[in-house]
Amino acid sequence: MSTTVVPEDEAVRAWLADYVYEKMRTDSLEQVAERLNSAIIARVPELADRDMRRDLAASTRAHIRAMLPGLTSDTVEFAIPEQAHALARTIARRGFELRLLLRVYHVGHEAVLDFLTDAIDQREAPYEVERRVLLRVFERSSKWVGASVELLTDTYMAEREQVFRAALNRRTETVHALLADLDTAGAPVDTEQASIQLGYRLGGQHLAFVLWTDEPGGEIPGEDEAIGLLDRTATRLTTALGATGALTVPSGASGMWAWAALEDTAQAARLAVPGALSRLAEQIDAPVRVAFGVPGGNVEGFRASHREAVAARQVAERASTGGPRVRAYRDVEIAYLAGVDDAAMRGLIARELGPLAARDPHAARLRETLHAYLGSRRSPEATARLIGVHKNTVRYRIQRIEELLGRPIDGHSLALETALACVATYGPDALPD
Helix, strand or coil: CEEECCCCCHHHHHHHHHHHHHHCCHHHHHHHHHHHHHHHHHHCHHHHCHHHHHHHHHHHHHHHHHHHHHHHCCEEECCCCHHHHHHHHHHHHCCCCHHHHHHHHHHHHHHHHHHHHHHHHHHCCCHHHHHHHHHHHHHHHHHHHHHHHHHHHHHHHHHHHHHHHCHHHHHHHHHHHHHHCCCCCCCCCCHHHHHHHHCCCCCCEEEEEEEEECCHHHCCCCHHHHHHHHHHHHHHHHHHHCCCEEEEEEEECCEEEEEEEECCHHHHHHHCCCCCCHHHHHHCCCCEEEEECCCEEHHHHHHHHHHHHHHHHHHHHHCCCCCCCEEEHHHHHHHHHHHCCHHHHHHHHHHHHHHHHCCCHHHHHHHHHHHHHHHCCCCHHHHHHHHCCCHHHHHHHHHHHHHHHCCCCHHHHHHHHHHHHHHHHHHHHHCCC
């Protein structure tokens, strides 16, 4: 769809060309997208969920890339990006009404106009240029939003109709009801009936995990391709776990929630041990990432394990890039709890590690040694095997660490281990500036 508009004068065209060139740079574009997303989520809190927020971010970035160049063109092209269609489908799948999609675009339009008005004020354009730029922006953005709403309403309705007819919708609604402990009528969930609807026994032991894909360059893979990849990975993981049943529910265009039904409490206890799930990394190929909860029993364990898996994902996404593709809540619990208050965590790291919190390779080696030493019950021999050095090297490093800290480590091991666990989990970004 396109329309031709009357050409603007050269001053307006030049102002817009300079502005678009500046904002199309990756760093500036990301800042614009983040501001718009924050404004939308503040007024549409239903999108604050991690997967919904991610789909919104992809849609916003794509809209900006598509719309900004059109500000300098005499022909307005309304090519709605695929990421926007993906967001509309996710809204439908999550069971939200059409008015939520319309509210997203209404709020987004207001945020765009506020942002561009601020940009014009900051660049101090002459009054006549400013007036004509504002008129042009309002005209173009209004047409863009109108076309988006028209086309995406069709996308939403088609998906909504399909979802309503599919078993996926029933499964999704049942899972959300279980997690909220309320059905659509506001009554407690009938566990036996929910088990029948899901084809998954809720009375046993459960291990929850969440799957998602990386975002190379800020892009999300094709929706069908991503969901298929996540589903295949979930199947491999449940097979490797020896699960007696499995349940999966897409949580976004490139996210999935899953549960594995375990054989008994003995198997659940084995998988609850720190490090027990790290072996599953060989079942996961890029760009998939997975975060596990702790096994739990019955519906309460179904919910708790999912909450923990979501928390482990939060740690994984906050940590430095290049980290492990598997995160288990049991392995990152201390770092997660400490990281809830970022300022307090950084204060703990600075206070407990002191000179060891430096960002140079020497300090990193000493931190690695101390972390391994405390985790090996202060055994130089076990530490040496763990990090691949001689035991005398471990002894020398521990001595040097105590000299730098100005105190023996024995009386401060809990605080030290917490600080070291945070740095090991979140990477150098957790170190004080």
